[in-house]
Amino acid sequence: MTQKPMVSIVAPVHNEEGNLFRLYERLSKVMDESGETWELVMINDGSRDNSLAEMMQLHHQDPQRVRIINFARNFGHQTAVTAGMDFALGQAVVLIDADLQDPPELIPQLVEKWREGYHVVYAVRAKREGESAFKVWTAKLFYRLTNKITNIDIPLDTGDFRLMDRRVVNAVNQMREHNRFIRGMTSWVGFQQTGVEYVRARREIGETKYTLRKMMRLALDGITGFSYFPLQVAIYFSFALAVLAVLALPVIVVLRLATTEAFLEGQATTLSVVLILSAFQFLFFFIMGQYIARIYDEVRGRPLYVVADTYGIPFSAGRVPPRVIPPIVSAEDVPDAE
Numbered sequence: 001m002t003q004k005p006m007v008s009i010v011a012p013v014h015n016e017e018g019n020l021f022r023l024y025e026r027l028s029k030v031m032d033e034s035g036e037t038w039e040l041v042m043i044n045d046g047s048r049d050n051s052l053a054e055m056m057q058l059h060h061q062d063p064q065r066v067r068i069i070n071f072a073r074n075f076g077h078q079t080a081v082t083a084g085m086d087f088a089l090g091q092a093v094v095l096i097d098a099d100l101q102d103p104p105e106l107i108p109q110l111v112e113k114w115r116e117g118y119h120v121v122y123a124v125r126a127k128r129e130g131e132s133a134f135k136v137w138t139a140k141l142f143y144r145l146t147n148k149i150t151n152i153d154i155p156l157d158t159g160d161f162r163l164m165d166r167r168v169v170n171a172v173n174q175m176r177e178h179n180r181f182i183r184g185m186t187s188w189v190g191f192q193q194t195g196v197e198y199v200r201a202r203r204e205i206g207e208t209k210y211t212l213r214k215m216m217r218l219a220l221d222g223i224t225g226f227s228y229f230p231l232q233v234a235i236y237f238s239f240a241l242a243v244l245a246v247l248a249l250p251v252i253v254v255l256r257l258a259t260t261e262a263f264l265e266g267q268a269t270t271l272s273v274v275l276i277l278s279a280f281q282f283l284f285f286f287i288m289g290q291y292i293a294r295i296y297d298e299v300r301g302r303p304l305y306v307v308a309d310t311y312g313i314p315f316s317a318g319r320v321p322p323r324v325i326p327p328i329v330s331a332e333d334v335p336d337a338e
């Protein structure tokens with residue numbers, strides 16, 4: 001029987017070959033020094049490089065502590081983290097990037113705060129190394145914007161690197177929404193939250209998987225998941241245009257009747273008005289579409305992810321939450337699966 005670890009470390013992995021041994025090395029060093037029992041849950045999120053082989057090698061080196069969930073395809077970072085939280089056994093769960101941008105050496109400090117009684121301890125990026133000015137600037141803008149228009153407080157300059165108490169994990173695991181914004185969800189549940197500062201390192205191997213497109217998606221998930229504000233903006237436009245109409249229409253009528261030469265002749269005016277108004281109308285179609293697509297995701301009720309196989313995950317523990325398709329066969333049950 002495997003004993004439940006105190007601290008689970010969840011690392012989503014998408015094409016991170018070359019980073020994983022280093023990750024394990026640094027993690028096991030600090031965790032062993034800290035004296036806590038721990039496990040490392042890695043999610044292979046559809047990697048097309050050697051990541052899975054490297055993870056399996058680590059699992060065979062340390063079968064009690066290194067556990068693997070192998071997704072059937074790439075489901076995205078937030079979903080991979082979700083699976084890790086579903087399967088983690090610890091009393092505290094730490095989310096960390098597998099590319100070593102989040103220093104494992106900070107974990108003992110997170111654990112210390114947790115031991116003091118905090119339920120969520122997030123790592124605050126005091127400084128970011130090796131990231132483009134554009135990324136830092138857009139991230140800043142996004143955090144400030146979301147905090148303005150959502151009704152939850154997402155701490156500024158935090159990513160997903162954080163520790164969560166079992167109670168928080170259980171609460172977040174109950175939120176089975178499809179378009180997930182984990183840092184918003186951990187704020188939403190409440191509890192005692194605090195932060196610890198750190199310097200975000202540069203990525204050493206490989207490159208970021210967060211393209212501009214993916215960042216925009218995440219931003220939209222964060223906003224639509226926690227705010228109705230974008231839907232309500234239309235009412236201000238409606239008011240503004242109504243006021244304009246009330247003021248302008250009498251003037252137009254009077255001028256039209258009073259002047260002899262053709263007033264506002266030609267199509268230029270009409271064209272300009274149509275163009276400006278359609279731009280705003282389509283913008284609001286887009287905004288509504290964002291919400292409708294997410295409603296559609298929810299009504300279909302598909303599972304959040306599909307697991308191909310797992311290594312070292314005790315399924316009998318009954319931790320598989322509703323709507324997760326369990327693996328047809330655990331690789332451990334197959335002889336010669338290695």
Ligand code: UDP
Nearest residue numbers: 012013014045076077097098099208209210
């Ligand atoms: N990741 C993932 N699935 C994806 C994209 C990324 O599991 O589809 C993982 C990736 O391997 C890394 C973490 O999520 O461990 C953060 O990704 P990345 O470093 O590319 O993001 P950034 O640090 O640039 O924001």
Ligand code: MG
Nearest residue numbers: 097099101203
């Ligand atoms: Mg990174």
